[in-house]
Amino acid sequence: MTRTHVALLASGLALALAGCASTTAASTDSTAASTAQADAALAAAIADSARDPKNMARDAYRHPRETLAFFQVRPDATIIEISPSAGWYSEILAPYLRNGGRYVAATGAAPADSGGGKRNAALQAKFGAAPTRYDRVQWLEYDGKAPVLGAAGSADVVLTFRNVHNWVAGGSADAYFQAFFAALKPGGVLGVVEHRAKPGTDLDTMKKSGYLTEALVIDHATRAGFVLDARSEVNANPKDSADHPNGVWTLPPTNRHDAGDAAKYAAIGESDRMTLRFRKPAR
Structure with a gap:
């Protein structure tokens, strides 16, 4: 090989490496810009004055921005929230996902005159009263004893906030975690926030x-097939x-305690909570 050939090869390699570096830099810049836009959109949804002021006052205990970021929520994702109750997180997630993603409010079916039925009706009324915020919400009712959360492998993220204790008490926790696993795409995230007991x-x-x-x-989740991805x-x-005395319901916001103890429990605030991110293994 002549010196000319060597010089040409070296020049070609340098150009190729420069091209790769340029492509990588452009890709990194694009990802950073996309992440910044998503972060700004989430911050705007949390700060939106259309939210209930009483709900916004609880941000100090629930840390929605940090929690949703930890659960890798993105504005183009399909997200199923389990048992949204009065819609505390719905106020944030539905507008955040409205234009590029999909928010599914999944709740257990219940007779209209029961407590669950009345909560479902109240949440639907909340959605109906603000169509520009909630018009694209997908409502999903499931059988609480054998939940099915839509088509298999259809969700990017499943979220549950302070619900697992109810399923444990009712003996249905395994059925729920199996339903989460079935609903998620391979690589999808299950985000769990739950009141935390002392070890043992x-x-x-x-x-x-x-x-x-x-x-x-963690035991319930891993039995269903999930892998613990991270804790926060x-x-x-x-x-x-x-x-x-009355378990977690002694504390705000339930405040099931004697009136004279109000200051004591207000000083504690809402419960100590675990925040766990699980992942469905990729194929």
Whole structure:
């Protein structure tokens, strides 16, 4: 090989490497810009004055921006929220996902005159009263004993906030985690926020108190096929002993306590909570 050939090869290699570097830099810049836009959109949804002021006052305990970021929520994702109740997170997620993603409010079917039925009707009325915010919400009712959350492999993220203790108490936790696994795409995320019991707490105490150990929640998830991806302390509250006369319902926002103890429990605030991100293994 002549010196000319060597020089030409070296020049070609340099050009190729420069092209790769340029492409990588452009891709990185595009990803960063996309992430910044998504972060700004989420911040705007959380700060939106259309939210209920009482709900906004609880942001200090629920940390929606940090929590949803930890769960890798994106504005172009299909997200199923399980049992949204009065719609605390719906106020944020529905507008955030309205133009590029899909928000599914999934709730257990219940007779119209029952507590669950009345909550469902109230949430639907909330959605109907603000169509420019909620007109693209997909409403999904499922059988609470054998939940099916739409088409298999259709969701990017499934979210559940402070619900697992109800399923543990009712003996249906495994059915729910299996339903989450079926609904998610391979690689999809399950985000769980739950009242946290001290390690080693027995099952009967957990059922009565509403506080669960992280080990119990992780066990249910991994039995369904999930892998624990990460933990966050964003919703931790070191002031909460998790040992109250009426369990977690002693604390705000339920406040099931004697009137004279109001200041005591207000000083504690809402419960200490685990924040766990699970992932459905990719194929």
